[in-house]
Amino acid sequence: MAKQIKWLVIGSIAIVLVFSLFTFTLFKESRGYAQYHSESLMNDTSSLIGSFQRKQEVLQQIIQTRTLTQTQVDLIREDTYILINYYEDYNRLAMNLDRYENKGYSIVDAAFVTEAVFNRKIAEIQGTDQVKLKLDNEFLEKIEFLVAFNERCLNTLGKHVRGFVITDTSMETTEERVVLSVNGIKEDFWVEILKRLDREASEKQSDIESLINS
DSSP: OHHHHHHHHHHHHHHHHHHHHHHHHHHHHHHHHHHHHHHHHHHHHHHHHHHHHHHHHHHHHHHHHTEEEHHHHHHHHHHHHHHHHHHHHHHHHHHHTTSOOOOSOOHHHHHHHHHHHHHHHHTTSTTSSOSEEEOOHHHHHHHHHHHHHHHHHHHHHHHHOSSEEEOSSOEEEOTHHHHHHHHGGGSSHHHHHHHHHHHHHHHTHHHHHHHHHO
């Protein structure tokens, strides 16, 4: 009887040790998963903010000069795809985590329209010796709308982003970014950014779509 109790105790201890090791391994994997995604999140969010700021500078430059160049179109395309890639990556993650899913008009839909507007316009001088395309008032009005819309998106980012302070022309990191680079993916701010940017696009959907249809 004593032997049976002895082996029962040993067996119980072994089970506890195995379970503890399994739990600790899962904890380490979960923490590593969170840190990996958190580091990527903060780097990608920095790039996202920068893309909106650069686009704003390019759009304002176009209005000031009343001309459009292929270089400017390429810059707008580059910044547009920073947004698209960010949205696709983190919207997919949010869906997998059951934290957000948008089935309506999104900021990506608006981004594709923006790209199409400039691609269509710059095509007017492709194959010619022209380096700059002079813009009429009708097209400049479209750019003025895009400046205002881009500004709304920047304001949205400024209100909901964490780890950064956004000014008119620059971006500064805060001490919180260090912590968020470890566990930021567990926070809600990045999900809120997706939601709010989608809301901005949805509210201006008809105006955005009219840019390419008019």
